Amino acid sequence: MRFKLAGLLIATSSLIAPAALADVYNLEIDQFERTVDGETLTGVSINGTSPGPLLRLREGEDVTINVTNTLDVDTSLHWHGIILDAGMDGVPGISFDGIAPGETYTYNFTANQSGTYWYHGHSALQEQEGVFAPIIIEPAKPDPFEYDREHVIILADWLNDSPYKALANLKKRSNYYNYNRRTVFDFWRDWRNADRGEKTDVIQERLAWGRMRMDPTDIVDITGYSFLVNGETPEDNWSGLFEAGEKVRLRFINAAAMTYFDVKIPGLKMTVVQADGQNIEPVSVDEFPIAIAETFDVIVEPEAGQSYTIFAAAKDRSGYARGTLSETPGTEAAIPELGPRPELTMAAMGEDHDSHGAMAESEAVGIDEMTMNMSGDAHRGHGEMPAMEHGPKVLSYDDLRALTPYTDRRAPDREVELRLTGNMERYFWSINDVKFGDAGPLEFNYGERVRITFKNETMMEHPMHLHGLWMDLLNGEGDMAPRKHTINIRPGETISADVTVDATGSWAFHCHILQHAATGMFRQVNVIGGVQ
Numbered sequence: 101m102r103f104k105l106a107g108l109l110i111a112t113s114s115l116i117a118p119a120a121l122a123d124v125y126n127l128e129i130d131q132f133e134r135t136v137d138g139e140t141l142t143g144v145s146i147n148g149t150s151p152g153p154l155l156r157l158r159e160g161e162d163v164t165i166n167v168t169n170t171l172d173v174d175t176s177l178h179w180h181g182i183i184l185d186a187g188m189d190g191v192p193g194i195s196f197d198g199i200a201p202g203e204t205y206t207y208n209f210t211a212n213q214s215g216t217y218w219y220h221g222h223s224a225l226q227e228q229e230g231v232f233a234p235i236i237i238e239p240a241k242p243d244p245f246e247y248d249r250e251h252v253i254i255l256a257d258w259l260n261d262s263p264y265k266a267l268a269n270l271k272k273r274s275n276y277y278n279y280n281r282r283t284v285f286d287f288w289r290d291w292r293n294a295d296r297g298e299k300t301d302v303i304q305e306r307l308a309w310g311r312m313r314m315d316p317t318d319i320v321d322i323t324g325y326s327f328l329v330n331g332e333t334p335e336d337n338w339s340g341l342f343e344a345g346e347k348v349r350l351r352f353i354n355a356a357a358m359t360y361f362d363v364k365i366p367g368l369k370m371t372v373v374q375a376d377g378q379n380i381e382p383v384s385v386d387e388f389p390i391a392i393a394e395t396f397d398v399i400v401e402p403e404a405g406q407s408y409t410i411f412a413a414a415k416d417r418s419g420y421a422r423g424t425l426s427e428t429p430g431t432e433a434a435i436p437e438l439g440p441r442p443e444l445t446m447a448a449m450g451e452d453h454d455s456h457g458a459m460a461e462s463e464a465v466g467i468d469e470m471t472m473n474m475s476g477d478a479h480r481g482h483g484e485m486p487a488m489e490h491g492p493k494v495l496s497y498d499d500l501r502a503l504t505p506y507t508d509r510r511a512p513d514r515e516v517e518l519r520l521t522g523n524m525e526r527y528f529w530s531i532n533d534v535k536f537g538d539a540g541p542l543e544f545n546y547g548e549r550v551r552i553t554f555k556n557e558t559m560m561e562h563p564m565h566l567h568g569l570w571m572d573l574l575n576g577e578g579d580m581a582p583r584k585h586t587i588n589i590r591p592g593e594t595i596s597a598d599v600t601v602d603a604t605g606s607w608a609f610h611c612h613i614l615q616h617a618a619t620g621m622f623r624q625v626n627v628i629g630g631v632q
């Protein structure tokens with residue numbers, strides 16, 4: 101397995117032969133037996149492996165991908181972040197009918213963009229069973245930064261339990277994996293309904309609950325995952341090689357079903373050069389959080405004679421994925437401490453601190469104190485944690501600035517508000533309190549520019565992924581707003597993004613936490629008009 105992956109993934113960019121401009125790829129979706137941490141389970145592979153084979157395309161290339169289903173259930177592949185015709189997007193029920201057992205479906209599209217992307221199953225919970233793999237699209241003109249070598253780092257979580265059984269357990273009893281979730285929701289409602297002056301009381305009460313039994317670390321639905329780098333456990337220790345003096349590009353992809361990671365490489369600064377496949381103004385960081393379905397490309401300059409641990413801590417600190425960067429295979433470096441489990445940051449609850457400044461000074465102070473008291477998590481801050489200013493530099497959305505301005509500078513024609521909601525008693529997740537099964541499609545008009553405003557009214561983060569259209573993240577960078585295919589919204593946070601509606605047809609729009617999408621945090625978007 102390691103040898104295979106190394107052969108696929110380790111390549112010096114200058115050695116890569118230019119892709120033909122019309123290439124054909126054959127993929128087969130099949131069951132396989134997988135042993136992780138000593139337990140063997142049946143998973144679903146692409147060409148016998150998980151992650152599946154790297155697709156290395158070239159900007160401008162006409163791609164033909166034949167996907168054969170040898171499972172006994174339907175399957176599908178979706179090209180995540182790739183802008184293409186709606187019929188080729190690979191979402192059963194929206195883009196096409198899915199791929200029936202024994203069938204081969206042919207996808208055709210032109211790679212009109214470059215960067216780091218990935219592809220994954222969009223049928224049932226097959227993505228969690230192993231159906232995901234990286235896509236790299238070489239730019240037609242060289243990227244505006246230099247590197248000598250690159251590695252793909254695809255992060256994943258693996259459940260040594262059937263994901264179907266896990267979901268059934270959650271539906272039967274939403275606290276199956278996590279007690280007290282309902283209380284968390286109640287807290288959020290209380291906070292939202294409280295007058296300004298009462299918000300501190302709500303927090304005090306929350307603290308009291310914490311002293312009783314309420315655990316603010318209960319922020320994930322399921323615990324017990326194994327965390328993987330390129331399909332390998334921390335013990336397997338996937339390794340990426342470098343030679344002295346080289347600049348190494350690492351293409352990070354979070355292909356997990358439910359796990360956010362905080363990524364660092366102790367001893368190395370990382371220069372982030374791409375987010376979601378789009379070039380950004382380089383920013384030097386010590387650590388970055390990566391939401392489910394996002395990608396970040398970083399460049400590092402390892403020193404001769406050194407080995408480095410690529411350390412991706414699961415957000416809830418229930419474990420970590422790791423690999424090693426070194427000059428010789430089989431070496432390893434010290435593994436950092438996981439650190440304290442992060443707790444819900446009350447700062448995030450006071451969404452107003454971000455941009456609106458509506459909170460009274462005294463309350464803002466209260467929230468900051470709250471953050472300091474309750475949070476071991478310095479990662480998501482927008483500078484609201486003064487005591488951490490001298491700590492490690494952690495990437496935030498505020499740091500993302502596009503390298504070239506987006507072309508559509510029109511003000512939005514209208515705004516669509518999407519409240520991210522959930523019902524823990526019956527374990528379903530929803531948008532505007534309505535789950536997918538009960539909701540009609542959202543309608544966008546071809547040619548318009550729509551402002552989407554996400555309001556997270558839950559106590560979990562939600563990585564919202566829009567198919568087929570780019571979202572220009574409104575992070576204060578104006579014309580240099582970064583374009584993203586996946587935008588993460590923290591608890592209590594409000595985030596807007598402007599979308600140029602330039603692709604007709606029907607698209608999926610959903611939370612990329614698999615169990616959230618599966619239980620209802622999902623919408624169909626119909627783009628009306630335009631050329632079919």
Ligand SMILES: [Cu+2]
Nearest residue numbers: 562611613616
């Ligand atoms: Cu979600």
